[in-house]
Amino acid sequence: MKQTDVLRVDLARIDGGGEFSCPRCGATIAPDDDSEDAYTILDSKVNNNDLEEIVIRCNKCSSRIHLTGFSLLRDLSNMDEKCLGERKTKPFLYVTHD
Numbered sequence: 001m002k003q004t005d006v007l008r009v010d011l012a013r014i015d016g017g018g019e020f021s022c023p024r025c026g027a028t029i030a031p032d033d034d035s036e037d038a039y040t041i042l043d044s045k046v047n048n049n050d051l052e053e054i055v056i057r058c059n060k061c062s063s064r065i066h067l068t069g070f071s072l073l074r075d076l077s078n079m080d081e082k083c084l085g086e087r088k089t090k091p092f093l094y095v096t097h098d
Contacts, residue, residue: 012069025061039065 007023014020018031029039042064043055051070058065 006064006066008066008068010069011067022058022061022063022065024063025058027058027060029056029058029065 009020009023011018011020020029021027022029027038033039037059039056039058041054041056044051045053045055052068053070054067056065056067057063
């Protein structure tokens with residue numbers, strides 16, 4: 001029987017647009033790759049309509065990777081939306097000097 005590794009990746013701690021390397025084999029795993037060549041989604045965990053964790057399998061080395069950090073990413077997204085909303089409601093004041 002083949003043993004599979006169980007690994008954790010906190011998406012809130014990686015740079016970029018969500019792309020990361022498999023901690024075991026280094027295969028590139030990107031969220032916009034919908035071909036399932038690099039990884040397969042095995043499970044997702046939701047609590048009160050909030051995504052907590054996604055479990056994927058690296059298709060190169062068969063490691064199970066638990067992706068976490070969605071709550072921080074959601075909070076940051078909400079802050080961005082709030083800031084953009086405030087900018088829309090508050091007019092900018094331009095001053096010109098002659």
